[in-house]
Amino acid sequence: MSHPTPQAAAVLTDRDNTGDDPRSRAPLITGTNDFTSVTDIVASIAERKPTLYWWIAFGGAATLCGFFFSLLGYLVLTGIGIWGNNQPVAWAFDIINFVFWIGIGHAGTLISAVLFLFRQNWRTSINRFAEAMTIFAVCCAGIFPALHVGRPWLAYWLFPIPNQMAMWAQYRSPLLWDVFAVSTYASVSLFFWYAGMVPDFATLRDRAKSRIGQFAYGVVSLGWNGSARHWHRFEKAYLILCGLCTPLVFSVHSVVSFDFATAQLPGWHTTIFPPYFVAGAIYGGFAMVLTLAIPCREWFGMKDLITMRHIQNMARVMLATGLMVCYAYAMEFFVAWYSGSHFEHSLFLNRPFGNHRWGFWAMFLLNCSGPQLLWFKWARNNLWVIMACAMCVNAGMWFERYVIIATSLSRDALPSSWAQFSPTWVDLSLLTGSFGLFFTLFLLFLKFLPTIAIAEVKTVLPQSHAHGHAEEAH
16 A cells, blocks of 8 residues: 655645544644653754754845944944934834834733633743743834934933932833833733743753753753652742733733823824733744744644644634724724714725825734634635735734834824824844844754643543553552
């Protein structure tokens, strides 16, 4: 009997994982994997030499990252006059990029913390690089507000510390709320990410063949030996960190939305912004997780660990949050009409028909139209369609922030202060370069750190359930 080719086997595997039988769910881990093979698959990514594809991707990302930091130096030496910002559009690409990157990081915390508290086992294969994505996205986001102040070397004035000018932070300003919200989010997410990797660091330490690898992984594994005491403390600490991270999912982007909602500017002064921003952040975050997960499972041989069930569940979450975002778009127009304010009427007519209409229609088509394909089962079974939908959302969520910020500021209540905004080459280059920083950090993570939570994946293997039932019977 002839055997199928590897390509055909992969297609058959993906088709079998779709869960066509309504009486049972598709398995979370496919193939004939056991405890040993799961360790081998994940650890081998960090152990073997980088592939040619990794070097090509890393070379491109590192070049873009170097260009990004060169631009930052040019910006600090020259001043923010090289941006396209003007009056009244004092916020432009700097804050647009900040809100965009903060939103990207939301899915990592949601997958890791919220789904863990709800005991959703399908998070186990995707939570690690989703958490890494959160850390790297926050690194990209934190750069832009520091540049936005115009004098980055004086950014420490935002913190409530004694200084020679006897100034104190303005606690009534939502911009200061951002400082505390984002710094808290970054620190807690970093601790959460690191704590989850401690058992896997010990595995890489024990498997390392070089003295440098043994020393490095030994330091970060904190002396882990797999004893019952260590596991007990680890699980308690992990649960506490989940409890701290869960409210951050909703609070951080709500606080970011207060930058706009507490202002009197037409188009911003609305109470729908906090839930609207949170749903949009989760929407864009899951799109980025899919954008990263689909190539990773293909290039690093992780199809048995990141299965079609994981991909489809993320696609469903993306579809659900996308519908919330579409509802928020409709409600914005309804609230503008219902308010009876001619300033609001004028602004919301300007968005689809004014000078920035290209941004509005790009936002609407990319965020509302493309992902509707995910209603259909054939689309959720096609990785190319899911990838295309995720890429549409990635672009659409950036255009959403552009529409909210640039169009509202360019058309405020006084026609005498209206001004058109046009980005400069520095604006566009900084946006592009920030992706270079993000992908450089992510590729280094893929090479040197455990990409998948080895210890957590083993808990969803059939062998672990069989072992647990045998102990109960004994």
